[in-house]
Amino acid sequence: MKFTLHTTSSKYSARTGILETDHGNIKTPVFMPVGTVGAVKTMGPEELKNIDFKIILGNTYHLYLRPGTDIINKAGGLHKFISWDRPILTDSGGFQVFSLARLNKISNDGVEFQSHLDGSRHMLTPESSMEIQRKLGSDIIMAFDHCPSGDADQSTIKDSVERTTNWMKRCSEWLRENPKCYSHDQVLFPIIQGGIDLKLRKQSIEQLVEHSSCGISIGGLAVGEEKNAMMDTIEFCDTILPKDQPRYLMGVGRPSDLIKSVQRGVDMFDCVMPTRNGRNGHVFTSDGVINIRNEKYKDDHSPMDTQSSNSWGTTFSKSYVRHLFNISEVLGLRIASTLNLTFYNDLMIQIRENINNGSFDDWSDSTLVRMSKSKGM
Amino acid sequence: MKFTLHTTSSKYSARTGILETDHGNIKTPVFMPVGTVGAVKTMGPEELKNIDFKIILGNTYHLYLRPGTDIINKAGGLHKFISWDRPILTDSGGFQVFSLARLNKISNDGVEFQSHLDGSRHMLTPESSMEIQRKLGSDIIMAFDHCPSGDADQSTIKDSVERTTNWMKRCSEWLRENPKCYSHDQVLFPIIQGGIDLKLRKQSIEQLVEHSSCGISIGGLAVGEEKNAMMDTIEFCDTILPKDQPRYLMGVGRPSDLIKSVQRGVDMFDCVMPTRNGRNGHVFTSDGVINIRNEKYKDDHSPMDTQSSNSWGTTFSKSYVRHLFNISEVLGLRIASTLNLTFYNDLMIQIRENINNGSFDDWSDSTLVRMSKSKGM
Numbered sequence: 001m002k003f004t005l006h007t008t009s010s011k012y013s014a015r016t017g018i019l020e021t022d023h024g025n026i027k028t029p030v031f032m033p034v035g036t037v038g039a040v041k042t043m044g045p046e047e048l049k050n051i052d053f054k055i056i057l058g059n060t061y062h063l064y065l066r067p068g069t070d071i072i073n074k075a076g077g078l079h080k081f082i083s084w085d086r087p088i089l090t091d092s093g094g095f096q097v098f099s100l101a102r103l104n105k106i107s108n109d110g111v112e113f114q115s116h117l118d119g120s121r122h123m124l125t126p127e128s129s130m131e132i133q134r135k136l137g138s139d140i141i142m143a144f145d146h147c148p149s150g151d152a153d154q155s156t157i158k159d160s161v162e163r164t165t166n167w168m169k170r171c172s173e174w175l176r177e178n179p180k181c182y183s184h185d186q187v188l189f190p191i192i193q194g195g196i197d198l199k200l201r202k203q204s205i206e207q208l209v210e211h212s213s214c215g216i217s218i219g220g221l222a223v224g225e226e227k228n229a230m231m232d233t234i235e236f237c238d239t240i241l242p243k244d245q246p247r248y249l250m251g252v253g254r255p256s257d258l259i260k261s262v263q264r265g266v267d268m269f270d271c272v273m274p275t276r277n278g279r280n281g282h283v284f285t286s287d288g289v290i291n292i293r294n295e296k297y298k299d300d301h302s303p304m305d306t307q308s309s310n311s312w313g314t315t316f317s318k319s320y321v322r323h324l325f326n327i328s329e330v331l332g333l334r335i336a337s338t339l340n341l342t343f344y345n346d347l348m349i350q351i352r353e354n355i356n357n358g359s360f361d362d363w364s365d366s367t368l369v370r371m372s373k374s375k376g377m
Numbered sequence: 378m379k380f381t382l383h384t385t386s387s388k389y390s391a392r393t394g395i396l397e398t399d400h401g402n403i404k405t406p407v408f409m410p411v412g413t414v415g416a417v418k419t420m421g422p423e424e425l426k427n428i429d430f431k432i433i434l435g436n437t438y439h440l441y442l443r444p445g446t447d448i449i450n451k452a453g454g455l456h457k458f459i460s461w462d463r464p465i466l467t468d469s470g471g472f473q474v475f476s477l478a479r480l481n482k483i484s485n486d487g488v489e490f491q492s493h494l495d496g497s498r499h500m501l502t503p504e505s506s507m508e509i510q511r512k513l514g515s516d517i518i519m520a521f522d523h524c525p526s527g528d529a530d531q532s533t534i535k536d537s538v539e540r541t542t543n544w545m546k547r548c549s550e551w552l553r554e555n556p557k558c559y560s561h562d563q564v565l566f567p568i569i570q571g572g573i574d575l576k577l578r579k580q581s582i583e584q585l586v587e588h589s590s591c592g593i594s595i596g597g598l599a600v601g602e603e604k605n606a607m608m609d610t611i612e613f614c615d616t617i618l619p620k621d622q623p624r625y626l627m628g629v630g631r632p633s634d635l636i637k638s639v640q641r642g643v644d645m646f647d648c649v650m651p652t653r654n655g656r657n658g659h660v661f662t663s664d665g666v667i668n669i670r671n672e673k674y675k676d677d678h679s680p681m682d683t684q685s686s687n688s689w690g691t692t693f694s695k696s697y698v699r700h701l702f703n704i705s706e707v708l709g710l711r712i713a714s715t716l717n718l719t720f721y722n723d724l725m726i727q728i729r730e731n732i733n734n735g736s737f738d739d740w741s742d743s744t745l746v747r748m749s750k751s752k753g754m
Contacts, residue, residue, distance in 0.1 A: 038701075039706045041706065041707060041708075043708065044689075044711065067675070067696070071676055071696060074676060074678060299451060301453075315422075317452065319444070319448060320415070320458055323448075326443060327416075329418065330707050331418075331419065
């Protein structure tokens with residue numbers, strides 16, 4: 001894998017670049033739809049390609065539990081299993097065993113946890129997370145990290161930084177010592193921790209950068225802390241992270257968060273927001289976020305979003321999509337998810353174009369002012 | 378609207394023809410997907426076109442309750458509301474007020490019923506059913522009929538035949554005396570009743586044919602009677618129905634039922650089976666019906682159906698689709714519905730080709746033998 005930096009904006013740290021993988025190239029900054037359990041909810045693979053997504057996410061914790069690593073391995077890897085021939089990034093399971101699993105017990109060895117599905121007991125370690133991700137065959141593997149919650153105390157965060165570094169070494173070692181499953185290249189991103197404590201962030205970056213060659217992830221944010229503290233932390237990380245590697249801000253976020261983070265040098269994003277909010281009837285449109293379940297759309301026969309690059313923005317009226325939600329029809333979930341994912345991808349295209357044209361600094365300022373007037377943006 | 382008969386098979390009464398409407402031509406025999414409440418469940422309009430469906434169904438009872446006739450009228454009719462520019466046939470609500478609504482009270486005037494959704498009280502009459510269908514703007518309007526259940530006694534069926542004839546006259550009259558809502562042509566099909574009583578069927582046909590100019594529907598079948606009795610009734614109707622009008626057998630059925638009914642001169646079909654069964658994991662494939670939830674497909678990485686004319690038949694493996702059902706992922710419902718609808722349309726294409734080639738008699742016999750070995754076909 002290779003990352004080439006293209007253009008950097010002047011006032012802000014916004015950058016464009018290209019990430020080359022064996023499954024295709026990715027223009028950055030990029031948004032990656034979340035396909036947690038092997039599907040971006042409601043979406044078929046051609047539809048994601050039609051929106052022009054270049055990379056999607058999968059999740060180690062979820063795929064390990066269902067359908068299980070061996071089934072995916074026998075299918076020839078996750079790309080084949082889910083019929084997606086473009087790049088895939090997999091999260092390590094670290095975040096889920098802390099946030100989702102029941103009764104997790106953490107030790108230096110790894111995390112013992114109970115499945116959120118059936119209560120069955122499992123153990124995830126840096127080594128087993130690597131083994132699973134190897135078998136999944138993702139192009140970008142995440143290190144197994146310790147991600148404390150946003151309200152964790154100082155000593156927990158300090159411990160998590162140390163533990164994450166130790167685990168990172170074991171991840172690298174396991175990948176070095178064990179053979180590949182498939183012919184394509186798989187690279188490892190470390191995940192930096194440290195909460196919103198800048199000293200710990202610095203320590204985490206310094207300890208992890210030596211293990212990082214292809215890219216680095218910023219974890220432990222968007223876990224309940226204040227939005228300003230999150231942005232200050234990203235801004236701080238930007239000053240000390242290597243410039244020649246892509247930075248992936250995990251689990252973020254709203255459209256305005258993406259712009260603010262790009263201003264602070266972030267290159268890669270993922271978030272369930274476009275699909276999850278879509279399924280709840282919250283649709284990101286060029287006129288702001290609308291709740292399509294709202295009574296006021298009952299007789300509104302105007303198109304969903306004439307500015308969307310997706311034809312469904314003009315194909316379907318607000319009245320019809322409201323009706324589909326009202327009758328609990330899957331097509332409604334699909335339309336909202338599709339328009340939201342398109343909105344996110346359109347936004348990334350605009351971001352890249354403005355950086356490349358040298359207009360990002362002004363464009364991002366005025367876009368953020370506009371977005372600040374719309375709840376949910 | 379115009380129907381032109383093309384080819385008739387020699388041993389059986391199978392026929393091909395073309396039904397011309399202002400929204401496009403329909404080759405018969407044809408299968409019409411059911412879009413009860415303004416959507417063929419899980420499917421977008423382009424996807425239905427991609428399978429090459431030429432006509433879909435809507436339902437007066439359901440659309441009257443949700444979203445309401447006025448909203449659809451303001452949208453410019455059902456075609457515009459649901460973004461479907463090909464022909465639409467609407468059922469009259471007759472079947473639903475008897476089978477679905479709570480506490481229906483029938484009189485010669487019409488049917489008073491309580492909504493199955495909220496218990497609200499409504500009245501549907503031949504006139505109001507016509508008014509709703511006018512406003513919906515369907516290309517083919519169904520007469521408001523009285524459809525007794527399969528276990529109704531002789532006198533109920535006799536009454537229903539008389540009532541259906543009286544109501545048919547009122548339907549014709551209302552349409553004649555009231556102005557069109559839209560520029561396109563809308564035609565009325567009477568619905569013949571009479572259960573499996575051939576004398577009553579004859580009476581119903583004789584009474585209704587004089588009101589029929591464009592096509593005629595066979596109602597009151599597939600409501601719980603024996604399959605053989607149903608086929609005998611269709612065979613009888615075939616002998617006395619006008620040859621120059623298309624015959625629409627309502628609510629039928631399994632793939633083998635379609636072939637048997639085409640042998641007996643039927644031209645048009647609708648059924649929820651491909652979509653409803655699909656959502657339950659029952660997939661019609663060239664190897665028979667499979668229940669994709671079955672444990673045995675867990676590690677079966679073979680494609681869903683290599684013989685399907687839809688690319689999804691080879692895109693997705695049984696193991697993956699089973700996994701999607703296992704995680705309750707909408708994409709699974711979509712794949713099963715799409716493959717089932719494709720199976721039905723592929724079958725109709727084969728039926729038409731064989732009739733046109735003069736090979737239908739033998740082909741249908743051998744196909745029925747093959748299907749009889751597969752449960753659910």
